[in-house]
Amino acid sequence: MRDERSYIAQGKVYLIGAGPGDPELITLKAVRSLSVADVVLVDDLVDRRLLVHTRPSARIVEVGKRGGCRINSRASTPQAFIEKLMVRLARRGSTVARLKGGDPFIFGRGGEEVEALRAAGVAFEIVSGITAGIAVPAVLGIPLTHRDAARGVTFVTGHTSDGGNPDWAALRASGTTLVIYMGVKRVATIVASMRDAGFPADTPACAVQNGTLETQADVVTTLAELPAAVAASRIGSPAILVVGEVVRHARTAARATGGTEAAA
Amino acid sequence: MRDERSYIAQGKVYLIGAGPGDPELITLKAVRSLSVADVVLVDDLVDRRLLVHTRPSARIVEVGKRGGCRINSRASTPQAFIEKLMVRLARRGSTVARLKGGDPFIFGRGGEEVEALRAAGVAFEIVSGITAGIAVPAVLGIPLTHRDAARGVTFVTGHTSDGGNPDWAALRASGTTLVIYMGVKRVATIVASMRDAGFPADTPACAVQNGTLETQADVVTTLAELPAAVAASRIGSPAILVVGEVVRHARTAARATGGTEAAA
DSSP states (O other): OHHHHHHSOOOOEEEEESSSTTSSSSHHHHHHHHHTTTTEOOOSSSSSSGGGGSSSSSSEEOOOOTTTBBBBBOOOOHHHHHHHHHHHHHHOOOOEEESSSOOTTTTSSSHHHHHHHHHOOOOEEEEOOOOOHHHHHHHHHOOOTTTTTTEEEEESSSSSSSSSOHHHHHHHHTTTEEESOOOOGGHHHHHHHHHHTOOOTTEEEEEESSSTTTTEEEEETTTTTTTHHHHHHTOOOEEEEESSGGGGGOOOOOOOTOOOOOOO | HHHHHHHHHOOEEEEOOOOOOOTTTSSSSHHHHHHSSEEEETTTTSSSGGGGGSTTTOOOOOOOOTTTBTTTBBBBOHHHHHHHHHHHHHHTTTTTEEESSOTTTTSHHHHHHHHHHHHHOOOEEEEOOOHHHHHHHHTTTOOTTTTTTTTTTTEESSSTTOOOOHHHHHHHTTTTEEEESSSGGGHHHHHHHHHTTTTTTTTTTEESSSTTTOOOOEEEEEEHHHHHHHHTTOOOEEEEEEEEEGGGGTTTTTTTTTBBBOOO
C-alpha cells in the first residue's frame, strides 16, 4: 500500500459500501479499508457505529445529501463538491474512504464518482457492500428469486433521472420480482402506474423502512392495499418496496434484532 | 444465544452468504455466525479460506452440488439431502452454518431450504452476502445502475426452472442492465435469443469468470462478439455475463488483486 502510494505520489480513494443498515452487515474488506483511511467522507444514511472501524486520528467529513434537503440545519452537500473534495484530498496524498450506504454502484451515484476520479487520474478501489434490496427482503424471509415464483429480480428506483417512470409493463412482462428503491414517498403514484400497466391488485407487496435495523418497520400486504398500509403504519424514507409472488413467503416475525424466526 | 437454544430445546441454522469469491468480501455477521457453529455445511463454490472463521472443533461437511455433476469422484449432494441434514442436525441441538456462495436468496435455492426449515419448525437466520452479480461488475468498474445509461438492473439465470428462456424482449424493453448468472456455457444460445428479441449487436457486454478472485478472467466486448470472445479466452463456469450500456465503463485493468485502478 505504502509502496504504491509513494510510487504514484498521491493518495487513493476507497469507495466503500456500508451495507444495508445493520453495522454487522459490512465486509471485512470495508473494515480494513476504513482502518487505513486518513479522511472518511460519510453519507447521511450510514450508521455512525461503523466509524468505530476508523483510526482515532482519521478526519470524519459528513457529506449528507438527501435529495437536496437540509439536514441538521446545514445545506446538503452537492455531488460535485463531494467529487472535487475526494480528488483534492487524494492529490494531497490522503487515503480517502468514501463510505456510502448499501453498495456504491446500486443507485449510489458511485458511477459518477468513479468518472470524476478517473478523469482526475486518481487511484481508487471499489469495495462492494450489501444493498438494501437484497438484505432487507431477507430479514422477512423473502427469497427474491425463488424459482417457483420468479424469473429473477429487478432493482429500480421509483422514478428515473429524466423524471419518467420505470416501464412497468415491461417489468411486469419480465416475470421478475421487483424491488423499488426510494419509492415510498410516491407509493400511491407508483402503485397506480403499476396497476395501469396490468399488475393484478392482489400481487403480494411489502414496504420496509430501516430494514435490518432495530427500528425496522414493515407492512406485508397486496399491491392495491400498499399505499393505505404504508400510510397507516407511517412508513417513511428510507424504505424499499418489494412486489411479486415471492412476497407470499414474508414472515414479519423474522426481525433484524437477531433475525431469528421462532420455531413454527 | 445459549439461553435461546436451551429454551427452544433445539439448535439453529444460519443460512450464510459467503460472498462473491474474495474471502474478504464476507460480512462481520457471517464471520460471527460461522464462529459459533458446531457443524458447517459448505458448498463447492465457497472459498475454503473462509473456514478459518470456524471453530477448530467444528465439523465441516462438503455438500457439493454443481448441477448434478460429480465432484472429486463422489456423487453431488441432492438438495433434499441437504435440507434433511440441516433439520436433523438442528433437532439434535447443533448450531448449523449453511455456507453458500454469494447471497443465500439470489439464485441459491435458499428459499427452498427456508421452506424445509419452516416446515420442520427449526429456528433459522438469514445472513445476507454480496452476490457475484453486484461485486464482479464492480471489479471492472461497471456502475450497474448508472442513471445516464440504465433504468435499474435485473438479475436472471441463463435458463428458468421450467426449461424456458427469460423473456428477453421484456427485459430489453425494461431498459435495465442485465446480469446473467450461470449462462456462460450456453452463451451462444443466450446471445442468439437476445438478438432475436431485438438487442442490438453492438450492445456492450462482458463475461467474467472467478470474479473478485486472483484467478479472475474476463472479456469486454459487444453482444454479437461475446460467444466468440468467451470461447477464445476459454472462460468457463462459474461466470457471469453483463449486458447493457453501462458495460462501456468497464476497465479490465481494474483487478481483484487489490482492485486498484492505476491512475489514468
